[in-house]
Amino acid sequence: MAHPAGGCVASLNCMLLAVAQFGSIFFSPPRPFFHSTRRSFTFMETRARREYSSWCALTSGASVSESSSPNGPSRGAVSLDLISAKSRRLYRLLGVETEMERILLTPGGEHSPDDRNELVAGKGGPKKSRRSALVGWFEKKDVKAERVVYTADFTVDGCFGEPGAVTVLNRHQREFFIESIVVEGFPSGPAHFTCNSWVQPTRVDRNPRVFFTNKPYLPAETPPGLQELRRQELSDLRGEGGADTTGERRITDRVWEYDVYNDLGNPDKGAEFARPILGGEQQLPYPRRMRTGRPKTFTDDRAESRVEYPEPIYVSRDEEFEEGKNEMLSEGALKALLHNFMPLLVSSVSPDIRDFAGFHDVDNLFKEGLRLKQALQDQLFQKIPFVRKIQENSEGLLRYDTPDIIKKDKFAWLRDDEFARQALAGINPVNIERLQAFPPMSKLDPAVYGPPESAITEEHIIGQLDGMSVRQALQDNRLYMLDYHDIFLPFLDRINAQDGRKAYGTRTLFFLTAAGTLKPIAIELCLPPMTDGCARAKRVFTPPADATSNWLWQLAKAHVCSNDAGVHQLINHWLRTHACMEPFIISAHRQLSAMHPIFKLLKPHMRYTLKINALARQILINGDGVIESGFTPGRYCMEMSSFAYQELWRLDQEGLPADLIRRGMAVEDPTQPHGLRLLIEDYPYATDGLLLWDAITRWCDAYVAMYYPSDQAVQGDTELQSWYREAVQTGHADKRGAPWWPRLSTPGDLASLLTTLLWLTSAQHAALNFGQYPLGGYIPNRPPLMRRLVPADGDPEYAHLVADPHRFFLSALPSLTQTTTFMTVIDTLSTHSADEQYLGERPDEAWTADPAALAAAREFADEVRRAEEEIDRRNADTGRRNRCGAGVLPYELMAPTSGPGITCRGIPNSVTI
Known part of the structure; x- marks a missing residue:
């Protein structure tokens, strides 16, 4: 629309989901990302509401326009761009009203007499525009474009200062998603408000939502007009002053609280389904997780009742998956896997073929596939989205992708040098x-x-x-x-x-x-x-020196690999990069304002982690879940994880250089490029990791220096100190008295802490996760579960080994059903979603208003790209025998970028799977 000369133009990006008509919700999904056809759905209102609550965030966009004059009040406009996305249902909009206010910074002067919001009262409070309702919703209810502009007229006082915040009140029936707001036309330049948040209707939350400018402010530097709003927003996120601070959290809540791991078992089903509580117990210490507040079980008043997948489990509303990830997990692979594939597969395999008769049976999973009954095949085609793995033919087969480990050399896994090489360049090189x-x-x-x-x-x-x-x-x-x-x-x-x-x-x-x-x-x-x-x-x-000792040696190596697989999954992957990071993420949202520069730095490295950890409690680490079923420790998996947390985990040794020195793999050497010298020069995980560690270090050093010129600045930052103190004292309460916790007293301390956290959530997690199927999908290479001990001469089983070593070896490994179940799980866990955000990337270009921070971020991205180029050169260097050679896989798990799917490379910013 046209605006008066000299006016201010603002833009607001949002997704709006609107009303029921005659008891039904009409969905008209936009063009899918992967498919070219459009589908329409109709659900009853109650069904739609429940499904919507369990689905995930949808990226969208919009604009707010206003005009102001230095001589007095002017008319302004708010416009909204609506973005639709695949699998997100666009509700028809009927009679919708959404109110918005602009909160503008003033030095503490008088307020307009037309201001009617109670927050205005008091000298130095925020000065606001009048509330205005968005218009044009009904006329544009059927628009299917990615962005649709909505407008709202409002009056702006010409004396308003620099924009500082926007409030949004949602008066229609459904929540909607706001991505960002941009205000242009002020002498100070465009003001950006990064939102990326669901706004609940007033029937759910009567209070307006507040979104702050992207200009970073330390607590002591917060303009007077925003100080109370900053304090109140953090109070709301902590759940303080709410109607119910102890009960069950609603799926629409934004509250961040702590709890122990008391929801892994289900004692109400029987004693065999009960599991110990992790955390809060001296014998079983553990980090804290996100509190859900569900009722306790009937048989154990300390254990929390479970919510079984696919029913939604609480995380703060804005932590839900966006469309791409939700497609891959919530609506796709895991749901099909757990509720369709496994039971059908088990019922289709007769008892006499539950073990592999020979290695040809293992190979046939990739060559011919798994034979299924025709009726079961039909059900699989209807229900399982893994269509690329299902080959339609008259025999009815389920075929798996060939893992990388046997693509170049079918027998590589048998060689001793490959067994050793994977300790340096495999899925668990730590x-x-x-x-x-x-x-x-x-x-x-x-x-x-x-x-x-x-x-x-x-x-x-x-x-x-x-x-x-x-x-x-x-x-x-x-x-x-x-x-x-x-x-x-x-x-x-x-x-x-x-x-x-x-x-x-x-x-x-x-x-x-x-x-x-x-x-x-x-x-x-x-x-x-x-x-x-x-x-x-x-x-x-x-x-080995002979044939028999060769197979005894192979069995011994298999037991080592099974130990390694368990430690990798339960300790290095889950504990160190998932569970131990959760308290820092919870505390960041409770104690650091969205305006805080450190929160802005951490934001992309916290994406999806709370949701993926919640799903893990539902289907992976829970009693009788995927991990217990697939790994040798069985029901004692999580107790082993707790034991490792107690005996091994130390934050001060989680950074890459400290970890290498702790393990004796490197010594300090200031003459070397990274300040240390590797004792095995061709150690791919370490050499590539140090490139990225250095890049992250320089990024954090530069960023911290922009806001903390002195020790006093760090020590006097109340939000920063509260964040770290709470993460240690509450989030890691069982280890809070340990003497090794790093101090947070200087800019160097802060930069070191941030470097470690960014490393763990990005490069370290990627190195431990995205090679699971490429390296572990061929079970003989890396059996997660062993079913036999190694027989000794004179044991009855020894004769069976001598008589048929192939069959005996395979009988010690997981059964056919266990193998195919595990393969399907790690296939999903090794997959990059289409909406992945990789190290150095920030899709929101206006994440901060600080030009120095933006310049440093660009330099960081450039350094990450240079690291990737160097990794590519190393993988082509024939002198590096641990990553190049006949049948040897290149080491790409530290290569930062990747396309979607299983690629055995790519470093997301955060723990996303």
């Missing part, structure tokens, strides 16, 4: 450590677990050291180890008492060859002592 004393020693209580010394002797390994003595190999940094002895041993009696679960506590020694590659030289398999303090049952295996 447990390899340098052996600094021989023999290895346990840290467990010898009064309970027996003598601490390893059973590996010099005689076992001396012939594998290229003529060196053990002492010389230690001095020359040539001996390395994977040590899962102490994490597994306390649980082995209980693990092995479960049906179909067998495990050891393993140690594996490697020798660093002159070529810069590792070779395994000994594997130790340990069982607990029969009685406290007695010697443990220990067996040592060395590289």
